[in-house]
Amino acid sequence: MLLRHTSKEVKEREGLTINPAKTCQPIGAMYAALGIHGCLPHSHGSQGCCSYHRSTLTRHYKEPVMAATSSFTEGASVFGGQANLLAAIDTIFSVYEPDIIAVHSTCLSETIGDDLQQITRKAKDDGKIPEGKRVIFASTPSFIGSHVTGYANMVTGIAQQFAVSTGVKKNQINIIAGWMEPSDMREIKRLAKELGVNIVLFPDTSDVLDAPQTGKHEFYPKGGTTIPELESIGDSLHTIALGSISAEPAAIALEKKCKVPFETLEVPIGLTATDRFIMSLSEIGGVTVPDEITADRGRLVDVIADMEQYLYGKRVALFGDPDQLVPLTEFLLDLNMKPVQIVSGTPGQRFEKTMRDILDARSPETKFKNGIGADMFLLHQWMKNEPVDLLIGNTYGKYMARDEDVPFIRFGFPILDRIGHSYFPNVGYSGGLRLVEKILTALLDRQDRDALEEKFELVM
Amino acid sequence: MGTNTHFPDPSVVKEELIQKYPAKVAKKRAKSIIVNDPQIIPEVQANVRTVPGIITQRGCSYAGCKGVVLGPTRDIVNIVHGPIGCSFYAWMTRRNQTRTESLTDANYIPYCFSTDMQEENVVFGGEKKLKQAIQEAYDLFHPKSIAIFSTCPVGLIGDDVHAASKEMREKFGDCNVFGFSCEGYRGVSQSAGHHIANNGVFKHMVGRDNTPSEGKFKLNLLGEYNIGGDAFEIERIFEKAGLTLISSFSGNSTIKQLENSHMADLNVIQCHRSINYMGDMMETKYGIPWMKVSFVGAESSAKSLRKIAEYFDDDELRAQVEAVIAEEMPKVKAVIDEILPRTTGKTAMLFVGGSRAHHYQDLFTELGMTTVAAGYEFAHRDDYEGRDVLPTIKIDADSKNIEELKVLPDPELYNPRKTDAELEALKEKGLEINGYSGMMQQMxxxxxxxxxxxxxESEKLIEIYKPDIFCAGIKEKYVVQKMGVPLKQLHSYDYGGPYTGFEGAVNFYKDIDRMVNNPVWKLIKAPWQKTGATNGKSKGLEASYVTQ
Structure with missing residues (x-):
């Protein structure tokens, strides 16, 4: 057994987190900043933070992940990191020539009280920021929230620090991407195009973290939301925030600064969340949903109907991030499956309330927990007490899946041992179809593996 | 080694590498970029701060302490005191394999433990939560040992992990709890963390169990972390040769082995950068000499085995070692003979670690490949220039902050295994007792x-030299490959390995052959991007008839 010390008996823990279902803020900020064109993320802290975040993102995407660090030593930790950040800004603009540096803080720089706003202003006053270049920032203390919070904080920073209202509205709609894959962002853009709605999507990591092999390393790949696009979001007619935890804070900030009204939707994972997204975007954009999209939807419903017998009543355990878990749970219920155990390390009462709303009517017995104490160790203990038919979560889940001999689907962040997530979307109707295919393959492969010889089916 | 004439002029390359930096940065970098001369080794600036803003390969002290040195020991519960990230990122990502004797033996390597420090812990102190976490770990698992690792905020807010550990150790009585002040900002790289880890393992583990062990030739293997099963292969070879491994530091090790390690008669050191402190301290306290070896490369492995036999000065062992080499080498030779024509004459670059960029040059030599440029991520000058330069290394403020333990001979257990004269005689025979040569002697x-x-600099080097393979880590992997050059990860081995010993050499030859000769590198250009493509112009149709 890989996790041989995990016992069935659940004991309340107050001090010890075991096998977390979250990580820390700065990695989310780094990921978000990669979704701006020509931007170099910068980690204001010890070298290790930047190294760990780049390594994790690189393992997840199998792509270059460029970011710089303030390289704190003990001296900087005692006297403050201002000198380090100013030196870093100077070096970065000389050597790596980005259009934008997106600085995020770390637990170290937050603990000593470095003020990023003040330091970046000083950099400007000291002439360290070349004409036409930008330095933006977000405060992302690792001891608050999770990687999702860090993503939200950087996206909020992007909205606040780029948006300008000129007083002249533009015929466009902002879509703020909650934490999703480059493939998902690409699919959102495709759907908007198919609907005929003019959008600005930010951040946008497509064509950044799924770059083609060309024989040349593009330090700033062609993707990412551009500065003119980001400056224009203050003039947009409306904002749709996809994800209440990872995207809504930026929409609120934009509404405050430039009076752009917003609506928060779930990340469009699964049938009904996608329905809401398409409805909303078509209504706001004043367009009729084209037949192609309706047909895509129909294909997804068709597959669910055709294969319903294999899905019905299957018990699923899942872990990950709130903005993914909420629509995924809803989708599993639409598939007539039973999402029975759910954990997310990301804190917040919003998750609990939303989950309650979804589950109370359709699966009141489901156990779910988020925030402190909601870790994979707890989920594993639940699984030992009440076995499940399927586990869905990031790569770390494979240890539980193997020990409990449960089919496993990789979903969420990070996925370190398989490819696909950056190329094939989970959002939209096509994403839903992909998820159903994955679920069915996992369940049916298991049935094939375990079937008695006389019960081994040719047609399923 | 002879002069390789087909290199570009290295002094020109050096200028090219630094010309884009701001003046101060260029001046600093110039001291770390050196044209080699193996006869008169020039000084290399190493183990100094990275300029802020430079995109560096380096990590932090915590990574060196928890990630590298303590991580591989399977039965310690390693609790990271800090916000969640530090523990999360070090969770199984270093591939330290371990093999328990039974399915119920303790193995905490697949687990991640953290105090998940919150804002109120930073404001009001985190010691209470830490002690609570230690108590919960003890109640849940009853481990023999719990180690605490400090992350950046811990040192700043003044949490005393050592006092907390002591209190809990005394409270439990049957669980050794100890802490490490390995905050990420200490030192200039992972290297500081290695030193801090050595100190802690030496203080809190080594010497606690005086049980004499069986075996005629007892040794410890230091600086081997069992990435991809490297230590398994060395264990296999040791067993065949009749050598008794008391403990490895720390691949595939247990608390019991580490606590008993002072009963060995020799310390052999693989990765000296991360563990030479331990060799020195154990020699001073217990009289166990240390000797540099390398099991990277088939020839190096054979050489190291012979040196170990020479140290123990036993004819039976010498014969056994020769028998092992005689049995292993033909299998290696069969593979290299087949591969060599495809790899000979190719070039490599190695930028990794604190010993690996040196050790792996042996394997490339065996493949007939030339190392055109190399360097370390977190080494010190002695790793480049040889241990002889140690007395001349200036200790700067960043190094001064790392504790140097004052070690004295143990009143009861000090027992010099060899006299000074015997050690001198062994050195005469070419054994690297208390010493190691640097990378530059070999290049x-x-x-x-x-x-x-x-x-x-890495992009520039690749543009200029166009090497056939580049060796570094995960952060560099896909950048270099986007440039059309395969990158071999020498931290994680691209999830393969082992690369040590005889079987490891074979694995490495095959991997490098596959990588430098992979057809994918020729598929990058689409047919329409190649010369002769019509580029949007209609070629026009020409009727072709079969005429007879």
């Missing part, structure tokens, strides 16, 4: 040595 004249290579 050709006019090859380039670069410490703490930056991203910018």
């Amino acid at each position: 050709t004249k006019k090859s380039l040595v670069v410490d703490d290579l930056s991203h910018y």
Whole structure:
């Protein structure tokens, strides 16, 4: 057994987190900043933070992940990191020539009280920021929230620090991407195009973290939301925030600064969340949903109907991030499956309330927990007490899946041992179809593996 | 080694590497970019701060302490005191394999433990939560040992992990709890963390169990972390040769082995950068000499085995070692003979670790490949220039902050295994007792040595030299490959390995052959991007008839 010390008996823990279902803020900020064109993320802290975040993102995407660090030593930790950040800004603009540096803080720089706003202003006053270049920032203390919070904080920073209202509205709609894959962002853009709605999507990591092999390393790949696009979001007619935890804070900030009204939707994972997204975007954009999209939807419903017998009543355990878990749970219920155990390390009462709303009517017995104490160790203990038919979560889940001999689907962040997530979307109707295919393959492969010889089916 | 004439002029390359930096940065980097001369080894600036903003390969002290040195020991519950990230990122990502004797033996390597420090812990102190976490770990698992690792905020807010550990150790009585002040900001790289880890393991583990062990030739293997099963292969070879491994530091090790390690008669050191402190301290306290070996490369492995036999000065062991080499080498030779024509004459670059960029040159030599440029991520000058330069290394403020333990001979257990005269005689015979040569002695004249290579410099080097393979880590992997050059990860081995010993050499030859000769590198250009493509112009149709 890989996790041989995990016992069935659940004991309340107050001090010890075991096998977390979250990580820390700065990695989310780094990921978000990669979704701006020509931007170099910068980690204001010890070298290790930047190294760990780049390594994790690189393992997840199998792509270059460029970011710089303030390289704190003990001296900087005692006297403050201002000198380090100013030196870093100077070096970065000389050597790596980005259009934008997106600085995020770390637990170290937050603990000593470095003020990023003040330091970046000083950099400007000291002439360290070349004409036409930008330095933006977000405060992302690792001891608050999770990687999702860090993503939200950087996206909020992007909205606040780029948006300008000129007083002249533009015929466009902002879509703020909650934490999703480059493939998902690409699919959102495709759907908007198919609907005929003019959008600005930010951040946008497509064509950044799924770059083609060309024989040349593009330090700033062609993707990412551009500065003119980001400056224009203050003039947009409306904002749709996809994800209440990872995207809504930026929409609120934009509404405050430039009076752009917003609506928060779930990340469009699964049938009904996608329905809401398409409805909303078509209504706001004043367009009729084209037949192609309706047909895509129909294909997804068709597959669910055709294969319903294999899905019905299957018990699923899942872990990950709130903005993914909420629509995924809803989708599993639409598939007539039973999402029975759910954990997310990301804190917040919003998750609990939303989950309650979804589950109370359709699966009141489901156990779910988020925030402190909601870790994979707890989920594993639940699984030992009440076995499940399927586990869905990031790569770390494979240890539980193997020990409990449960089919496993990789979903969420990070996925370190398989490819696909950056190329094939989970959002939209096509994403839903992909998820159903994955679920069915996992369940049916298991049935094939375990079937008695006389019960081994040719047609399923 | 002879002069390799087909290199570009290295002094020109050096200028090219630094010309884009701001003046101060260029001046600093110039001291870390050195044109090699193996006869008169030039000084390399190493183990100094990275300039902020430079995209560096380096990590932090915590990574060196928890990730590298303590991580591989399977039965310690390693609790990271800090916000969640530090523990999360070090969770199984270093591939330290371990094999328990039974399915119920303790193995905490697949687990991640953290105090998940919250804002109120930073404001009001985190010691209470830490003690609570230690108590919960004890109640849940009853481990023999719990180690606490400090992350950046811990040192700043003044949490005393050592006092907390002591209190809990005394409270439990049957669980050794100890802490490490390995905050990420200490030192200039992972290297500081290695030193801190050595100190802690020496203080809190080594010497606690005096049980004499069986075996005629007892040794410890230091600086081997069992990435991809490297230590398994060395264990296999040791067993065949009749050597008794008391403990490895720390691949595939247990608390019991580490606590009993002072009963060995020799310490052999693989990765000296991360563990030479331990060799010195154990020699002073217990009288166990240490000797540099390398099990990277088939020839190096054979040489190391012979040196170990020479140390124990036993004819039976010598014969057994020769028998092992005689049995292993033909299998290696069969593979290399087949591969060599496809790899000979190709070039490599190695920028990794604190010993690996040196050790792996042996394997490339066996493949007939030349190392045109190399450097370390977190090494010190002695790793480049040889241990003889140690007395001349200036200790700067960043190094001064790392504790040097004052070690004295143990009143009861000090027992010099060899007299000074015997050790001198062994050195005469070429055994690297208390010493190691540097990377530069091995590299050709006019090859380039670069410490703490930056991203910018790596791209430039690749453009200029167009090497056939580049060796570094995960952060560099896909950048280099986007340039059409395969990258071999020498931290994680690209999830393969082992690469040590005889079987490891074979694995490495095959991997490098596959990588440098992979057809994918020729598929990058689409047919319409190649010369002769019509580029949007209609070629026009020409009727072709079969005429007879």
